[in-house]
Amino acid sequence: MSQEGQKHKQGQKQGQKQGKQQGKQHELAIATRAADYPQWYQDVIRFGELAEPAKVVKGCMVIKPHGYAVWEKIQRDLDGRFKDTGHRNAYFPLLVPMSFITKEAEHVEGFAPELAVVTRAGGAELEEPYAIRPTSETIIGHFFAKWIDSHRDLPLLINQWANVMRWELRTRMFLRTTEFLWQEGHTAHASHDEAREEVRRMLDVYGDFAEQVLAMPVIRGTKTATERFAGALDTTCIEAYMQDGKALQAGTSHDLGQNFGKAFDVKFQNEAGELEYVWQTSWGVSTRLIGGLVMTHSDDAGLVLPPLVAPIHVAIIPIFRTDEQKAQVLEAAQRIKAALSEIDLSTPRARFRDFLEVVIDDRDLRPGAKFYDWERRGVPMRIELGPKDLEKGQVCLKMRVDTPAVSGKQFLPEADFIASAQQRLLDYQAALLEQARERREANTVTLDTWDQFLATFAGEDSKFAWCHWDGTTQTELAIKEATKVTIRCVPLEGQGPAPEPGVCIFSGQPSKQRVLMAKAY
Template sequence: MSQQGNKQAKKSGGKKGGKQRELAIAKRSEDYPQWYQDVVRFGELAEPAKVVKGCMVIKPHGYAVWEKIQRDLDGRFKDTGHRNAYFPLLVPMSFITKEAEHVEGFAPELAVVTQAGGVELEEPYAIRPTSETIIGHFFAKWIDSHRDLPLLINQWANVMRWELRTRMFLRTTEFLWQEGHTAHASHDEAEAEVLRMLNVYGDFAEQVLAMPVIRGTKTATERFAGAVDTKCIEAFMQDGKALQAGTSHDLGQNFGRAFDVKFQAESGELEYVWQTSWGVSTRLVGGVVMTHSDDEGLVLPPRVAPIHAAIIPIFRNDEQKAEVMVAAERIKAALSEIDISPPRARYRDFLEVALDDRDMRPGAKFYDWERRGVPMRIEIGPKDLEKGQVCLKMRVDTEAVSGKQFLPEAEFLASARQRLLDYQDALLALARARMAANTVTLDTWEEFEQTFAGDSSKFAWCHWDGTAETEAAIKDKTKVTIRCVPLPGYGPAPEPGVCIYSGKPSAQRVLMAKAY
């Protein structure tokens, strides 16, 4: 383990077992919440910002993961015609209160500024929990005619929602995200935008994060405050719980009316715009952790890994060191020329390679890089030089990607790119298999209660009678929520049945699970 990681572990203070516990990662099967915190900590992704309630410090390794998420998504947004802008962090409280459902939904989470410069403000400001209101204000200034539409804007920003129970990346008081905001001349155009951006998120989750998702529609109870419809992607975590990984909202004309965002239609009449908003956040980093990591620590797909390969030189004396380091530098230079960026990407993704020449035993280095989730480890020593080979160890050993093997150096370099792409695919396949193995179809309340007993959870396809009363009763009794009504192709086809709880008629099954 690195000196930094060791120092961090000593400060962490494990639950039991003293120093031994502080240096160990809890097992998923024994203490999943502690396992998650340990993986984030030992993976050097983040740490709690204890001096600022409910916030976290994203460390360089964790922020580099977010930068890769941001870079890929930003390219996808621009490919669909969106442009980046930035709006104020402080939102006048009068803006928040203009849309009734919106203020009701966010009021408990607002952080409000009432003083500045030593004086009481004439009007308080909310630290943005989201930006529909202030963006609606400026849309009203920017839009006059149908020729100004569609207006497609994205913002990369931080937001604040005053959370009572926090967990790094998954739910923090302050977090980073992007929020798309668009205005359209018709509801049909807005609905098409909602679905288009949902599919951008879904494709990104599977292609980049190797995280399979269910695409669907939120119930009226679960939809975004102020929206007329919310679409979502729901990901399966290894403890059986769901993670809402992204949302896309049809705002109808609610914010258009609240902020008087009108345009002159081709007919010459004034009409209110139809708006959408959509967003993902740094909780995606937590989703990656819980989708792929194991009891040894962090596992990262190559497309979001800050470091793709770590080279570990092994030697006993200065003479051996000189020879091994020459070979290690040569391999590093060759790997660094390899590009694994996706087809038609707006960026180049050359391999990031770490040559670990720290004064530590090789075993400690292996341990350190394993916990940081580096996909590929290359060991090279005097015997390898004699044989013209390297020892390759992939972070996860799968049927598709063998774990530890000895390869001629030239063969390894020629195959490194494809090995990483195969590893990316293998992680997605493992995640899909894990989700499938933990997805059930339930028809009786007895089965339902058994499936969700205690803290247990699975992805369950169940009939629901469509009422908010039944939805609330199920949540109250079991902490299970309706994650979504699946879009075509992402769940069972609609079929008549009876509600899992009430026994009343149901038109189709919905996805139910406990959730983060």
């Protein structure tokens, strides 16, 4: 509520004033999650130097080098996974003839409101306006029709890395911006079964990627009719748990059936010699994943990045008093950096090798200032290196986030550290996943009564709740109307409680299984 927001704002102002009086607190401080979660989210992005609002272009953002580097890591691994599963990259035009968009009835309905349209070009009014792609099903459908003649042309497995534009009414950095970066896979198959397999295969690719690379646990499921992609028969998704209890749809994989095949006349001759419409799929993840990353791992000290997507893995902070010490410490730092830079931290599926990125922070700042600085950027490992360490042949290591196994500063012989650095980062990666999983589990409940439901979702509160649902859109909308809670997904096998009959938490009607409910981004 706006009152709530006001309170937060006032609370912050007071905090700052007190801080000033005490002469200790800094305005560089990041809002705490407890005091003002949305502000915290923005602060983490700003201080973490991931992105900033473009301002001169409504609803758009500038992804800064550190943020873009995270996206590049995401791209590298995912692109490898797409190629592992037989897909090839291609690129289609940014502009889509308006007539294409309107060919699939549900598709138009879903996307028309958020289209940006080009009506003038070359100093003249265009005969037919172009839509700036909100997604590429239509224009790709057009080309698939030209490329596909026979069952021998199938399956056709294409992926595109691109930008898209959707004129959203409300934007938030990474989570929803007018323009965003993504990949969209588009495939065509000879049978519905084959298409369904593809939908599931790519959902699993996303799920595995989210967990193994982003250390972001997800629940795989199927969307209800209201949340389905415009023009799809079926939409599957991965849903991630954010620290404020809300859900984030982190990726989707759609069974398009023959809807676009029919709209764009994508036919093939089957083995029996008959003409048939192809069965298509599409699937995508976007820069939204970075927003998910922020809200999965980061803390009140700022950004936290899993090593596999961290642009910088190690920050070495030299500590010295005299010029002589400075020279010695920097020399040792160079030596350590060189050794670390040999360590391969490629993600499992990336086609390119990624070695540890190490920075030696020799800026003329006090060490403490540098500590805070690299913490805000989410760098997994910090090495403090001073005269005492050189004497003892050791390094002082601090991981960005304490884990049950490793907390606080550790003093390790230099050689041991180098030898164990890769494993330490992988352990840390695993610990972040585990921590995120525990956080989600601690905030996942099974609810059976409407009173419990109302209590769980009171005010701005949210959790992951497994509830029985009678399967009707009417009930789904009524729940949303009353509480802002939506059905995030119907879990796939093993992704939620085992199916057991029950009664709908809202209507009391019979239900076959529990579904995941939560407020969502």
